[in-house]
Amino acid sequence: MSDIFHSVSFLGWHRHKNGWLPAERKTYVADDRRGWRTTLHPLTGPAGLSMVVLPADDVECPAKVFVVELAQPVLGSNDEYRGEGVLVYTVDASVPSGVCPVVVIPRIESSSETFGELFEAPYGVGDVAEVGERDGGRLTVAVTARHGSAYEVELTYQAPQR
DSSP states (O other), X not given: OGGGGGBSSOOHHHHHXXXXXXXXXXXXXXSOEEEEEEEEOXXXXXXXXXXXXXXXXXXXXXXXXXXXXXOOOEEOTTSOEEOOSEEEEEEETTSXXXXXXXXXXXXXXXXXXXXXOGGGOOBXXXXXXXXXXXXXOEEXXXXXXXXXXXXXXEEEEEOOOO
8 A cells, every 4th residue: 555655635534534525425334235326426526425435344333344435546657647446445443553454455456465556456447346354244346337537336235244
């Protein structure tokens, strides 16, 4: 995640935690959803839903959540911004800051321990992300369309057992 410092701005989670993301720009989903469609708008935009948060381990008091938002462009090695699409990651409050509480679920797998560059992580139209917790929630994010700077996604979510 060292590339995060080359991005245009903070992740949606950081904006949320600092009180910089208005309530109407984010949603918390805690119930099972099948084929729920929504359109995600850029965090830097003036309006629209920008972040979806879903509990990964406990619906009532989650320590870990799944987050879906639009990726913000990342400055690549050739000094141009790259990495458009949908970003999927987890945030684990039980992991101390500085020890990677935020884990990106990359679109491109790598043979190394890290997936490479942050700009390779976003999912584009036609891509599907799947993430789940052992004995916890499961999430599938299908990127179905792009409308200008916004992306339509279809979410299928199985909430953790209560």
